[in-house]
Amino acid sequence: MRLIIYWLCIISCAAYSKGLPCETRGRNVLLMNAETGAILYQKNAFAPSYPASTTKIATILYILEHKKLDPQKKITISADAVQKKNDRNRLHAPIHWMETDGTNIGLMAGEVLTADALLHGLMMRSGNDAANALAEAVSGSVPQFMEELNAYLKSIGCTNTHYYNPHGYHYPDHMTTAFDLALMMQRGLRLPQFLEILGKETYLRHKTNKRAAIEFKQANGLIVKDHSYYYPKAIGSKTGFHSYAGSVLVAAATHEGRTLIAVTMGHDKKAEANAEVCRLFEAAFSETKLARTLIAAPHYCTKHIPGADKKLQAFSYQDLEIFYYPSEEPEPKAFIQWAPITLPIHKGDKVGQLQVFDERDSLIGAVDLVARENIAKTWAFTLREKWNMFFN
Numbered sequence: 416m417r418l419i420i421y422w423l424c425i426i427s428c429a430a431y432s433k434g435l436p437c438e439t440r441g442r443n444v445l446l447m448n449a450e451t452g453a454i455l456y457q458k459n460a461f462a463p464s465y466p467a468s469t470t471k472i473a474t475i476l477y478i479l480e481h482k483k484l485d486p487q488k489k490i491t492i493s494a495d496a497v498q499k500k501n502d503r504n505r506l507h508a509p510i511h512w513m514e515t516d517g518t519n520i521g522l523m524a525g526e527v528l529t530a531d532a533l534l535h536g537l538m539m540r541s542g543n544d545a546a547n548a549l550a551e552a553v554s555g556s557v558p559q560f561m562e563e564l565n566a567y568l569k570s571i572g573c574t575n576t577h578y579y580n581p582h583g584y585h586y587p588d589h590m591t592t593a594f595d596l597a598l599m600m601q602r603g604l605r606l607p608q609f610l611e612i613l614g615k616e617t618y619l620r621h622k623t624n625k626r627a628a629i630e631f632k633q634a635n636g637l638i639v640k641d642h643s644y645y646y647p648k649a650i651g652s653k654t655g656f657h658s659y660a661g662s663v664l665v666a667a668a669t670h671e672g673r674t675l676i677a678v679t680m681g682h683d684k685k686a687e688a689n690a691e692v693c694r695l696f697e698a699a700f701s702e703t704k705l706a707r708t709l710i711a712a713p714h715y716c717t718k719h720i721p722g723a724d725k726k727l728q729a730f731s732y733q734d735l736e737i738f739y740y741p742s743e744e745p746e747p748k749a750f751i752q753w754a755p756i757t758l759p760i761h762k763g764d765k766v767g768q769l770q771v772f773d774e775r776d777s778l779i780g781a782v783d784l785v786a787r788e789n790i791a792k793t794w795a796f797t798l799r800e801k802w803n804m805f806f807n
Contacts, residue, residue: 442681467655470583486531546582613651722796745773
């Protein structure tokens with residue numbers, strides 16, 4: 416059982432995260448620590464907005480994490496997966512049918528590809544046809560896939576997201592938030608296959624029954640070394656664009672063991688979105704880590720132990736320090752965590768810990784508590800133990 420140290424909370428919780436001092440031009444912006452979920456900067460990050468092709472982050476995440484699709488599975492492309500809208504069919508066309516001006520990887524009805532090739536085409540080339548084909552392959556139909564995908568997104572905390580197609584073509588109610596996009600990317604970074612695909616510059620798509628082999632080249636410039644947008648700390652990104660959404664970008668970068676996720680939405684040009692996430696990353700990566708002593712040693716505390724000849728007096732012999740970046744300064748909460756205690760207790764025995772948690776209940780610091788003196792059993796307690804042993 417944790418006992419809150421109330422006086423400590425009053426003292427140590429006085430400081431709050433200052434946030435990252437940064438000016439942004441995106442309509443919806445978020446910078447998050449990928450490991451802890453701490454928000455370093457946000458602007459309208461919880462307001463609904465159009466994701467465009469960053470929708471595909473959810474599509475691949477669900478397929479890899481929940482459906483666990485075998486990369487070598489052979490998938491036959493249906494006519495529905497590659498169907499495009501035109502003036503004659505537009506009125507009754509399903510939401511997932513493609514527009515003629517969207518990005519695709521040239522899939523043909525009846526073509527057979529591996530799931531691996533489709534997954535790479537989905538993310539590296541932002542193939543809308545690949546999104547439809549994968550959705551059909553894992554769920555039987557695109558509408559069924561969307562029903563499953565939306566339920567999955569709610570289950571992982573993306574409560575302000577609802578998608579109507581797996582690729583991101585505009586639909587009035589096809590919405591997400593910058594925060595939800597960051598959550599999807601955060602979850603994806605834990606999957607080796609997700610991270611591998613996002614970080615690749617090239618991929619050789621195998622020969623199919625209808626086309627020769629071809630090399631996919633990464634369309635997301637942040638990770639392409641000879642691209643004008645190249646950012647050496649980036650480990651993966653996904654772009655999106657249509658006239659309603661503007662330019663959207665979700666990216667992850669790492670530096671000195673710290674991985675961050677940036678989301679920016681609503682830019683007029685792709686160059687603006689790329690420049691913005693790089694500014695956000697650099698502002699955070701330029702911070703110097705700080706140390707702060709929350710509890711100076713020695714700190715004393717007491718506990719009543721049934722059957723003991725005196726109260727347990729324990730103390731910490733080390734300062735309790737936390738380390739953090741200024742934009743991620745936590746709101747600490749301090750607790751005593753007592754260890755299971757049996758009598759007798761000897762001077763110097765470890766009897767518990769002083770623990771400090773942040774606002775997300777993650778442990779950020781701890782020091783041991785040790786007994787200040789020997790503690791023995793009382794005569795009455797010893798007698799009762801012997802009585803119970805004899806008669807039980």
